[in-house]
Structure formats: C-alpha cells, structure tokens
Amino acid sequence: MGATPFVILLPPSEGKAAGGNTKKPWSFHSGVFGPAFGDFRADIADALQLAKGGDQKLLGVKGAYLSHAQACNRSLKGAPTLPAWQRYTGVVWDHLHLQSVPASARAAYIKRIFVPSGLAGLVRADDPLPDYRLKMGARLPSLGLVSAWWRDDLTAALASSVKKTIVVDLLPLEHKSAFDWDALDVVHVDLVSKKGAVVGGHNAKAAKGLLARHLLDGGQTPLSSLITSFSHPEYRAKETS
16 A cells, blocks of 8 residues: 655745746736635735835835835736745755756656745645745734634635645644644644754754655655654654644
C-alpha cells in the first residue's frame, strides 16, 4: 500500500519579486481558487483602495518600501503576474528552492503546495499573483482582521479541494488563525529545539523551507517517517496536536 497523499500549507513571504508577466494580467478570478474567491478578492482590493494602498501601520514598512507597496496595492486588477512560487522570495521559499527541482517533478510539487494570502485568500503555488503587501494579521478599516474575514471561506475551499488528502500545516500562528482546523484532516508540524521548545526566527524559517522540501522529496515514504527523519543541526520536526 502506498503512502497516504498529502498537501503542504506554507506561509506567503512579506518579500516578493517585483514585476511579472504583462501578457497575463491579474484578474480577481485568476488561479485555482479564483472562481470561488473572485468577489472576495475584489472586496479586499476595494478596501485597500479606500485605505489609499495602506499606511505604515497597516503594511508594516516605511520609506521607499511603503511607497512601492502602496502603489502595488492601488493597482492590483490587471497587474503583471508571477506564479506564487516565484512571487514569494522570503526565507522559507528560498530554502524550499523549487528552482533546483527538475521541471517534471517541480510541476507535481507545486500542485501540492497551498498558501493562505491576505489578498487572494488561498492560492496554489502555481497560481498567478500580482506584487502586493497585506498580512493575514492586518486590520483593514472597512473589513476588520483579515484572517478572521477570510476564515470560513478559506476553510471550506481547502476542505473541498483536498478531499481524502492530509493537510500538513507548516504555518506560523498568524496564518493558522485563518482556518477552522476542526473541518480539516490535518497534521500540524512544528520545528522544535533539541530541548523540545517550539522555535521561530530567521533560522527556523530557513529550516521550515528545508523541511517542506524534505517532505516533497519523500516519494512513497509514509508521512510520519518523513517527519521524524528530517535532519537539521539545530532543530527537529515534531507532529503536534
């Protein structure tokens, strides 16, 4: 009997590649979840327009970074796109390093990675995305806490798309709060120190990217064995309740 199939939930990155494909501009209805989330994405875009793209408190950046983020957030519809796995450039994604996977295997890996997004709700790693900035933990004046605003619809969409498939949760707390876990067949995996404490920070983000790659590279190895066999000089992977 083969291993039970699984998909991985990874966080988006605050850092994003600029630019993209101008011949395939972003529509609110783009990607796997676009048909379900198009109207909700339009609501988010409208809220960002009302907020003039967002201020320093909302977006968490200042100076030139703030100006760039505001400009992107005010021009989302029709913006140039990149696949999510190329748009996200943070530490987790750098160490997942999908660019190094042979193209045939990469196509399969990408279809097993899902990302909760403040802007788009939920995206698969091959879905097109514009450059944007909006955290799940942000509060939009007209909509409230973004994670709470999305929660019911994100949970229903993920549950519908991954039937008979385990969801491996590698999300930080900010993004965990965007789901009702009781509705999903989920395995939560944390990185812990040698003493057993759950860890965070830059090094842990790097290790999380390596862990995600280890799981995807695992072939038909059972998920529980993949989790326990993850090797890292500082951390180990632990399934948690």
